[in-house]
Amino acid sequence: MTTTEDLRADSSDGPPTATARATAKDTAVPGRGRTSAWGQAVRLADASWRPLVVLGLLFAGWWFVAWRELVPAYLIPSPGAVLETMVSERAMLLEHTWVTTVETVLGFVIAAVVGVATAVLLVYSKTAEKSLYPLILFAQVIPKIAIAPILVVWFGFGLTPKIILAVLIAFFPVVVSAVAGLRSVDPELLEMSATMGASRWRTFVKIRFPGALPQLMSGLKVAVTLAVVGAVVGEFVGADRGLGFVLLLASGNLDAPLLFADLILMSLIGVVLFVLVELAEHLLIPWHASRRGSVVLAAS
Amino acid sequence: MAATVLDGATTPSVATDPIIEVENLTMRFRSKRSETVALDDVSLTVRAGEFVTIAGPSGCGKSTLLKLVAGLTPGFEGKVHLYGAPVTRPQRDIGFAFQRSALLEWRGVRKNILLQAEMRGMDRRLAQRRADHLIELTGLTGFEKALPHELSGGMQQRVALCRALLHEPRVLLMDEPFGALDALTREQMNVEMNRIWRETGTTVVLVTHSVPEAVYLGSRIVVMSPRPGRIVETLEPGLPDERDYGTTLRDPRFTRAAERIRGLLGATHTPE
Numbered sequence: 001m002t003t004t005e006d007l008r009a010d011s012s013d014g015p016p017t018a019t020a021r022a023t024a025k026d027t028a029v030p031g032r033g034r035t036s037a038w039g040q041a042v043r044l045a046d047a048s049w050r051p052l053v054v055l056g057l058l059f060a061g062w063w064f065v066a067w068r069e070l071v072p073a074y075l076i077p078s079p080g081a082v083l084e085t086m087v088s089e090r091a092m093l094l095e096h097t098w099v100t101t102v103e104t105v106l107g108f109v110i111a112a113v114v115g116v117a118t119a120v121l122l123v124y125s126k127t128a129e130k131s132l133y134p135l136i137l138f139a140q141v142i143p144k145i146a147i148a149p150i151l152v153v154w155f156g157f158g159l160t161p162k163i164i165l166a167v168l169i170a171f172f173p174v175v176v177s178a179v180a181g182l183r184s185v186d187p188e189l190l191e192m193s194a195t196m197g198a199s200r201w202r203t204f205v206k207i208r209f210p211g212a213l214p215q216l217m218s219g220l221k222v223a224v225t226l227a228v229v230g231a232v233v234g235e236f237v238g239a240d241r242g243l244g245f246v247l248l249l250a251s252g253n254l255d256a257p258l259l260f261a262d263l264i265l266m267s268l269i270g271v272v273l274f275v276l277v278e279l280a281e282h283l284l285i286p287w288h289a290s291r292r293g294s295v296v297l298a299a300s
Numbered sequence: 301m302a303a304t305v306l307d308g309a310t311t312p313s314v315a316t317d318p319i320i321e322v323e324n325l326t327m328r329f330r331s332k333r334s335e336t337v338a339l340d341d342v343s344l345t346v347r348a349g350e351f352v353t354i355a356g357p358s359g360c361g362k363s364t365l366l367k368l369v370a371g372l373t374p375g376f377e378g379k380v381h382l383y384g385a386p387v388t389r390p391q392r393d394i395g396f397a398f399q400r401s402a403l404l405e406w407r408g409v410r411k412n413i414l415l416q417a418e419m420r421g422m423d424r425r426l427a428q429r430r431a432d433h434l435i436e437l438t439g440l441t442g443f444e445k446a447l448p449h450e451l452s453g454g455m456q457q458r459v460a461l462c463r464a465l466l467h468e469p470r471v472l473l474m475d476e477p478f479g480a481l482d483a484l485t486r487e488q489m490n491v492e493m494n495r496i497w498r499e500t501g502t503t504v505v506l507v508t509h510s511v512p513e514a515v516y517l518g519s520r521i522v523v524m525s526p527r528p529g530r531i532v533e534t535l536e537p538g539l540p541d542e543r544d545y546g547t548t549l550r551d552p553r554f555t556r557a558a559e560r561i562r563g564l565l566g567a568t569h570t571p572e
Contacts, residue, residue: 186402188398188399188400188402189402189404191367191372191390191396191398191402192396192398192402193419194371194372194390195370195372195390195391195392195394195395195396196392196415196416196419196420197390197392197419197420198419198420202418202419203419206404206415206418206419207404210404210406211404285406287405287406287447287449288405288406
């Protein structure tokens with residue numbers, strides 16, 4: 001908590017006098033890019049028009065294939081039919097999207113918290129590192145998707161097995177990135193902290209953890225997209241709700257428009273959550289080299 | 301007007317108190333294959349109010365000496381006392397300036413300086429007042445919120461200096477603080493350093509591999525030889541406390557001391 005506060009305090013916690021603030025603003029500090037909203041919009045547009053054009057071309061291709069019926073409609077439905085299904089089935093789809101989103105977010109949050117806690121333990125305790133880290137690395141080779149049926153046997157058809165699967169898949173990138181981040185702290189900073197008589201806790205909160213944030217955030221971005229996979233696979237194996245369940249249903253009925261609509265919604269969950277993590281990164285580490293003068297999505 | 305806050309608070313009452321006492325200090329670094337003697341039988345006493353510079357080529361153990369005094373490196377033989385007490389663990393009643401500025405890149409100038417206060421649990425208001433005063437003293441006014449990557453190397457070192465001075469330490473240990481700066485900025489920092497020393501009355505030990513810097517700043521200059529690190533000679537050129545680049549550099553006492561040190565360090569050591 002303190003960390004977030006500290007990081008933000010840079011911009012909110014003011015210097016004592018108004019004059020100091022004025023001078024700080026007036027002096028053109030080199031490289032100090034406090035850009036306007038307009039400037040940000042321009043850069044966002046500049047960064048996004050190319051991918052949007054490519055996306056548009058793909059859609060045009062899809063539409064063309066469906067329109068000329070190059071492939072039977074039960075294999076590739078027209079974009080119009082997909083859109084129609086999305087609208088007519090919106091209540092049902094929304095409900096299942098919500099279920100999958102909840103599973104994903106819960107799985108991601110648990111993976112993030114447990115992952116960071118584990119990383120801290122590994123970095124601060126040699127014994128824990130020696131006994132646990134090799135196992136964590138080794139556990140990564142177990143195909144976690146294959147665990148899904150066991151989870152269903154153990155926990156039934158509810159939310160639990162999906163969340164657990166999401167956690168299992170998203171956990172690894174969080175631990176690895178957090179360990180790397182916490183270890184990469186400059187030893188000189190730790191020496192400096194020692195000459196200040198700082199406790200281990202203060203050193204962690206004020207130096208180690210904020211310093212690990214850049215790497216941790218990249219891990220979290222990978223983790224959030226994997227959490228979606230975990231939730232959906234969990235639904236494949238045994239569920240009566242969620243987009244994974246709807247996908248199986250639609251595939252059983254050869255309902256191509258519903259299949260495609262479902263797929264689009266799944267991707268949308270991933271995209272939205274990814275952007276949210278990006279946004280968090282932008283707010284937490286605006287100082288980091290990777291984020292300087294960047295716009296959401298432009299730097300990733 | 302700036303000096304009043306700092307003066308009195310730190311100026312020691314007795315000018316001859318030994319602040320640092322090092323006697324027969326030997327430090328060995330052992331690795332699997334070899335043993336390096338970083339410091340060999342070094343003895344040195346630093347008294348209150350002194351500005352001691354330790355000059356020597358790279359690898360002579362001068363940085364190690366400083367870190368031993370700060371309690372950052374354990375495992376030495378001999379006696380190291382700070383304020384009359386043996387150094388057994390990291391010392392907190394000191395200010396330490398590092399070779400690289402060691403700033404937190406996510407904090408602005410003022411917040412970086414105030415880190416010292418946060419880590420020590422100092423009184424907030426007092427610390428902020430002192431930080432503002434130091435910012436003014438070092439000419440950082442207007443950059444309070446600038447992040448380290450937005451500052452030049454010289455300014456970064458100034459921030460580090462402010463941070464090291466924030467809690468009014470009785471002794472300031474500086475490990476080649478200006479080594480990475482260009483020659484001009486370095487001269488500027490030397491002038492400022494001399495002024496800050498006079499204005500704060502802090503005892504300073506500064507390690508450097510630059511001969512002019514050592515002579516310009518030091519009231520006493522300790523010359524070290526490399527591998528194993530030994531003190532070869534201690535010089536007191538007797539220059540006035542207040543130094544000035546124009547006149548000090550041409551002062552015969554300065555040139556004589558610089559010559560002597562160059563001679564001691566060997567002809568290979570080129571002046572900077």
